[in-house]
Amino acid sequence: MKDRLRRSRLFLPGNNPKILQDGGVFEADSVILDLEDAVSIDSKDEARILVKWALRDVDFRNSEVLIRVNSPETEFFEADMGVISDRVDGIVLPKAESKEDVKNVASVLDEIETEKGIGREIIIIPTIESALGVLNAYDIARLPRVAALAFGAEDFTKDIGAERTPEGTELWYARSAIVTAAKAAGVQALDTVYPSVHDDEGLRRETETARRMGFDGKSAIHPNQIGIIHDVFTPSREEIKKALAVMQAIKEAEEKKSGVIALNGRMIDRPVVERAKKVIRLAEAAGIDTEHLPEE
Amino acid sequence: MPVNAVGREIPREIDGRKLIPFGGAYARGPEGKLHAPKIPPLIKPGESKVLPSLDDAIEKAGIADGMTLSFHHHFRDGDMLVNMVLERLAKKGIKDLKMAHIALFPVHEPLVKYIADGTITSTEGSLNGPTGRAISMGKMKGLATLRSHGGRVRAVKAGEIEIDVNFIAAPTADTYGNCNGFWGKSPCGPLSYAMIDAEHADKVIAVTDNLVPYPALPFSIPQTHVDYVTTVEKIGIPEKIVSGTTQITRSPARLKIARLAIQLIKDAGYIKDGMSFQAGAGGVSLAATKFLGDMMRKEGVKGSFAMGGTTRYVTDLLKEGLIKTIFDAQLFDLYALESLRNNPDHVEVSSEMYADIHTKGAIVNRVDVSFLGATEIDIDFNVNVNTHSDGWLLHGTGGHQDVAAGSDFTMILAPSFRGRIPVITDRVTTVTTPGESIDAIVTERGIAINPRREDILDRLHGSPLPIMPIESLLKKVQKITGAPEKPEFEDRIVAVIEYRDGTVIDVLRQKKMR
Amino acid sequence: MKIIRDATAGSGEKSDCTVTVRPSEQLKIDITGSSAAFFRETMIDEVKSVLEELGVTAGIIKVTDRGALPFCMKARVEAALRRGAEE
Known part of the structure; x- marks a missing residue:
């Protein structure tokens, strides 16, 4: 499903059985079985086989199952794509720089879907992690199969010759550009990982920034980061109340068969409606019963 | 051979010693008088x-x-x-x-x-x-x-x-x-x-x-x-003394168990002023203690006492004023020692006052919630802490039976399997603590509440926690690990x-x- | 598939296992390690299922376990076999 919630995407190193076996336990919106950076060159083959068996046997529960393959330019790409089965929801494509990069992967997916009889569309989440990728982000985001653009800050910083700082000022333009491109193309924008596993406060701050910038989710390199990320993406009570009021106004307009939706005497346009729907979805994902909001 | 209240065959006698089969947590009252030692010898001044x-x-x-x-x-x-x-x-x-x-x-x-x-x-x-x-x-x-x-x-x-x-x-x-x-x-x-x-x-x-x-x-x-x-x-x-138990676990699966346990306590209605709990050592217990403190702080609740196994995390709660008293029968780190030495609200208690069933009331009877561990747990909620699943005798009972029987809400915090060996099983190798004393089992893959605790189940109605019958939890685990072969004994x-x-x-x- | 050289896959980490394969005329499966006391027969069957899937009929397969779940052990057996097999 292209527009499912992706507040959190948890990376699971592809050659680590201890983490893979619990992949479904941490309630990440998506899990990424990683064949790329988390796997050393010598272990690419056994990681691929381990991921293949994990896809057969491990229950990833409600998490969307994504595979991060090695770049199409590497010798590993073709074999990596071989692990795709009907248990896979999507591909995370590293270092996406042009629409050709994504189109090539899409045509491989066309073949695999036919060959393996997979009756649904496997999505692609291109990772933008270079200057060129940022500039081409909109063209990439518009392609079929693309469900979201992800940002990869580590490689991007290296590519532009910037220094990685805790405040992330050097990433400001790329983040904004990716959110803008993604939203213009009608797909999600997903922020980079927060690399300091033990710095909960730093993770919270960075996730809050990402959310305020318009990102729909953040990637996690450790399961303990999931709770904080979800917490940040949980709407406040005020936001939920406002969204509920909008939904009520829609309902009333429908009942009156009125084409115009109004709330407190002001007209509501489509983006506001969409936003309200999303707030309700996020609240429900966080386990909040929006029909019975508790009193303060 | 007579069968006891947890379904185990108990011989009438071994080596001339008569055995009384277990009949239930409070089935047997005390009889007779206390044993006394010899009257001490005369010790004169100057000796x-x-x-x-x-x-x-x-x-x-x-x-x-x-x-x-x-x-x-x-x-x-x-x-x-x-x-x-x-x-x-x-x-x-x-x-x-x-x-x-x-x-x-x-x-x-x-x-x-x-x-x-x-x-x-x-x-x-x-x-x-x-x-x-x-x-x-x-x-x-x-x-x-x-x-x-x-x-x-x-x-x-x-x-x-x-x-x-x-x-x-x-x-x-x-x-x-x-x-x-x-x-x-x-x-x-x-x-x-x-x-x-x-x-x-x-x-x-x-x-x-x-x-x-x-x-x-x-x-x-x-x-x-x-x-x-x-x-x-x-x-x-x-x-x-610490034997490697003073660090909070970093295992994400175990941290999840600790988080679920604290949410369970909250949803079951135990986070309230005057609450008391039994703390333990061991990575998951330490995490649970810390998260419990976080929860009490968030909810603005002030507790009564904690019964130790005392660690840094419990003494921190006392220092912060989240609990009023620590009863201490065993401490596990130097922070706890400093606290015992200097804080008048941190007191040493005898093992009799802590746990003995034949006193006029032990501290365990006053504990609201407790976190305990297990080697195995079965579908009757019986717990084994004495033997490994392969039948080797490897652990003492500790306070397990006492705390489980005494505290109002006893939770077992355990992973659903260790290595490939399931912790949830159809029948434990050895019964240490009877299922009647166990109220909940919290694993990373789900929570089971003892069906005897209808009151708790009522209170948990509508809770988003992954609560399921113990049989479902067993099935889930066996699907992952397979069913192990049973150990053989002479x-x-x-x-x-x-x-x-x-x-x-x-x-x-x-x-x-x- | 035929084993033509010694090969190893997996690791000695917890929840993993090390699988070593060696060429041989006979088929021999050797299981040691933490789950062996509980799952020996099951584990032998699981190894055999992978051998069958890959058409391997002979060789010495040695599993040293540290608590691997079935999916992991099967994957390590497959990886060792592929590494030890003809190109």
């Missing part, structure tokens, strides 16, 4: 209790074949006294001793040879590690009896364990026998488990590496119980697992070697 060496103390105490000796376990894997004493007794050729220690640890491996050569022929305490393994292999002539902390106190008071000589590893002792664990070069904190033995033993020897002028304060063990005082170079290694019974009231909840047979 000295100080003896020049441990050898002299052993000589003076008149230890002979067939006697019962007791030791506390406050140093856990850092204890040095048990090995020192047993080595000397073995050298003297003394045989047929009954070891009524509280608990042995891997450091006590030298006792394996004394078990095999008949120096020790029966044990009355917990066995953690090599000594338990030796007994599983059938190396000991007589029986091992395993009891809970409270159950052991009860057995001493009832005269079922008659202690001839009690050795107290005393971090501080004065020349007239007052002892404490607060000070000295080898502090261990409370001497809770030594108290009852000192009261009931015929001879009591305080062995210290910090002999101080009279009087030593506080006197956790008073002079009135102590016959002799002697010194050795070192009695124990405090750093080894006919010979090597250990009796007592319930805290003196009845027998299970027996353990000699392990069959392939």
